[in-house]
Amino acid sequence: MKPVIDRRKKYWNEPRLNWWERAYIFEVVRGFSITGGVFVRNMGRWITGRKGALTSYYPEEKRADFAAHNRGKHVLTQREDGRPQCIACNLCATVCPARVIEIEAGFDPDDPAHPKFPIRFEIDYSRCIFCGFCVEACPEDAIRMVPDVPGLTVTDRSDGMWLGKQELLNWQPARDPAKPYPPRPAKGDGAPSTDTDPPASKQ
Amino acid sequence: MIQDLVVHGVFIVYAVLMLMTLGLILTWVERKQAAIMSDRIGANRAYIRIPFTQAKIVWWGLFHGLADGLKMMLKEDWRPQAYDRVAYALAPWLAFVPVLAVFSVIPFGGRLEPGALFGEGAAGFFGERVYQLQVAPLDAGLLVVFALGGIAVIGAMLAGWSSNNKFSLLGAVRAGSQMISYELVIGLTVIGLILIYGTVNLGNIVEQQSGMLFGFLPAWGIFLQPFAAILFLVAAQAENQRIPFDLPEAESELIAGYFTEYSAMKMGLFMFAEFIHIAIIAALFTTLFLGGYNLPYMNDAGLLLPGGLEVAMPHLLVVILQITVFWVKVFLMCSFLILVRWSLPRFRYDQLLSFAWRFLLPLAMINLIVTAIAVWALGAGA
Numbered sequence: 001m002k003p004v005i006d007r008r009k010k011y012w013n014e015p016r017l018n019w020w021e022r023a024y025i026f027e028v029v030r031g032f033s034i035t036g037g038v039f040v041r042n043m044g045r046w047i048t049g050r051k052g053a054l055t056s057y058y059p060e061e062k063r064a065d066f067a068a069h070n071r072g073k074h075v076l077t078q079r080e081d082g083r084p085q086c087i088a089c090n091l092c093a094t095v096c097p098a099r100v101i102e103i104e105a106g107f108d109p110d111d112p113a114h115p116k117f118p119i120r121f122e123i124d125y126s127r128c129i130f131c132g133f134c135v136e137a138c139p140e141d142a143i144r145m146v147p148d149v150p151g152l153t154v155t156d157r158s159d160g161m162w163l164g165k166q167e168l169l170n171w172q173p174a175r176d177p178a179k180p181y182p183p184r185p186a187k188g189d190g191a192p193s194t195d196t197d198p199p200a201s202k203q
Numbered sequence: 204m205i206q207d208l209v210v211h212g213v214f215i216v217y218a219v220l221m222l223m224t225l226g227l228i229l230t231w232v233e234r235k236q237a238a239i240m241s242d243r244i245g246a247n248r249a250y251i252r253i254p255f256t257q258a259k260i261v262w263w264g265l266f267h268g269l270a271d272g273l274k275m276m277l278k279e280d281w282r283p284q285a286y287d288r289v290a291y292a293l294a295p296w297l298a299f300v301p302v303l304a305v306f307s308v309i310p311f312g313g314r315l316e317p318g319a320l321f322g323e324g325a326a327g328f329f330g331e332r333v334y335q336l337q338v339a340p341l342d343a344g345l346l347v348v349f350a351l352g353g354i355a356v357i358g359a360m361l362a363g364w365s366s367n368n369k370f371s372l373l374g375a376v377r378a379g380s381q382m383i384s385y386e387l388v389i390g391l392t393v394i395g396l397i398l399i400y401g402t403v404n405l406g407n408i409v410e411q412q413s414g415m416l417f418g419f420l421p422a423w424g425i426f427l428q429p430f431a432a433i434l435f436l437v438a439a440q441a442e443n444q445r446i447p448f449d450l451p452e453a454e455s456e457l458i459a460g461y462f463t464e465y466s467a468m469k470m471g472l473f474m475f476a477e478f479i480h481i482a483i484i485a486a487l488f489t490t491l492f493l494g495g496y497n498l499p500y501m502n503d504a505g506l507l508l509p510g511g512l513e514v515a516m517p518h519l520l521v522v523i524l525q526i527t528v529f530w531v532k533v534f535l536m537c538s539f540l541i542l543v544r545w546s547l548p549r550f551r552y553d554q555l556l557s558f559a560w561r562f563l564l565p566l567a568m569i570n571l572i573v574t575a576i577a578v579w580a581l582g583a584g585a
Contacts, residue, residue: 025433028547035546039240046239054242 059153070147071132074123074163075171077142077179084169086142088118092134100124101134121168125150126161141178146171206329210317214338218306221530226479227268229537233478234267236538237545275471283366283464290365295465295472298358301351302480308344309486310406312336312496312525319518335406336496336526344405345397348487349390352442355476356382359451359461362473366464374460377552378444378451384559385441385448391567392431392438395574396424396491409495413502421499424492430570432492434563439484440543441559443477447547450555485536486529493532496525 021027042052056063066072077085088105104120111117134143152161231246238245247264260266282291315336318329341347356379363375400408408424416422425432441448452460462473489495500507501524506514516524550558 031546032542035240036542038242039236039542042239042242052239052242053244055244057244 059151062149062151066147068147071130071145073146073148073150074134074168075144075146076121076165076168077144077171077176078169084118084121084142084165085140086118086121087114087140088116088121089139091137091139092143095133095137097131097133098127098129100127118165121165123163123168124161125152125163143168144171206317206332210315210329210332210334211338214336215307218311218338219303221311222303222306222479222482225482225533225537226475227272228265229478229481229541230268230271230474231265232538233541233544235264236541240542240545272471275468278467280467280469282466283368286367286464287365290361292469294358294362294365295462295469295476296358297361298355299472299476299479301354301358302476302483305348305351305483306486307338308341308347308405309483309490310335310337310340310409310495311486311529312522315522316518320522336522337406340404340406342402342404345393345403345408348405349386352382352386352389355480356386358476362465363461366461368464370457370459371461371463374451374453374457374463377453377457378461381444381448381450381555381559382442384556385438385563388438388559388563388567389435389442391564391571392428392434393491395428395431395571398571398574398578399424399427405490405495409490409497412494413497415499421494421497423494423497428492428570428574430566431574432488434567434570435492436488436543438559438563439488440540441555443480443484443540445477445481445540446544447549448555449549450552453549481537481540482533485533485540488536489529489532493536495532496529498524498528 045052079085086103088103090103090105093099093101093103100123102120102122102124103118105116106119108115108117130145132145135145150161150163152163154161235245237243245264246267247261249264249266249270250259250261251266252259313336315334316329316332317334318326318331339347359378359382360375363371363373363378396408397403400411402408412421412423414422416426420426444451451457452462457463459470462470465473506512506516
């Protein structure tokens, strides 16, 4: 007798449990041993002073394993002398779909190549959507996004979630392929210093 | 007479305090254990600040239970517009009080001779009286457990009916049919034990579980009736309406089931009743299957180690040890029940009922028949 071939498309899952699995109780016990084993392992870690969790204790503790392509926080890049590379052109603030960037431009007569600089540069992280348009719009490579979190846990809602120029300029990478000069070591609060002379080539 | 009143008054206060504390701690244990089982840290932000300092007492988040209680006290007691006033107010208490009252028949220790404990004055006052460490040493102990368990169903049904909400009513109907089904299974599993021990007095049942079986096993119910122990645990978890049997509350379908329309402390009572119910189930299981306050090689006089070595212990130490053993067993059982709750997925409702009627009930009956035949055969030999 010819076997009947069922050509209908099967969109359901065939029951694939064998009698052992259908007895339910054994598989349940196996599940308990898995969850209980995890419990005992993590408990042992906590008791012996190690960390028994994958999560981190957030504001006090930041996870170290952000992916290299994570874009969680903005930074302002610096010139050789530590001043912000930003020329306060407001392109990022204009392109920003969430309108979270606020820039107040200032005039710097000592640097004729870059007379405009930001007095204030603030980002409201309560509204930022991390689209990265500001980075794309910037003609000076002054704003970038890095694998980090803003770290803005506040206890008072009226404090807001703003990052100012000081925090944004805190970025001090060990090596930056986009720039020929090595970045300066951190200057305390990371504020741009005005006492150093601009390099001769920029004059 | 007055001595009895004093002793039992102390027992009642002790039992209620212990259950309340256990219920409060279990909320914390549930959170913490679930967190550790799933590689998380768990709730640990609630703290008490020592006044005038910046020192914070966190204690692994133990104060979250207190914070929850405080929140529920301070919340608005919102009521639905059209509802049955009396039944609505009565329902949380009908769910809460029977659960608490079940503990009255559970022995949490062996014999207590107050006269031998507290020096001369107590000896003169109490004389030679001996008490069971049990709020109500009733002959009908196990029957009282079932009677009070039945009342808890009425609480759930009343809550669902009186709050004038379709989700509540659905939850209540589910709770009713589920509890009736699984109550039956619990009853049938326990009858096997009654056949073996020949009594429904929980104190006597625990006493018969002291000593050893074949010289090496503790004579606990779980070794006499391993099958019944498993069935009892399953049915008790269903009776408690926790995952995998939490269909009456099923958040994804029924919001919160029969207490959808409850808020503030009334809702807190339902939650608290559920947590105390865990402790009660653990205590019942300990009493029926884990030998209650009995420790292997230990009796009311002291230790009786294998090899005929006897170590006499003072009465106070024995009492404290027995109470401690009981609570440790209860706590381990609670922990196991929480493990079950955080390991298994929820049943579908038809699966739930067919599981009870077509799987558990026949198994319980087979277990009962086998036990009856075995008891009859052994009894005929003796």
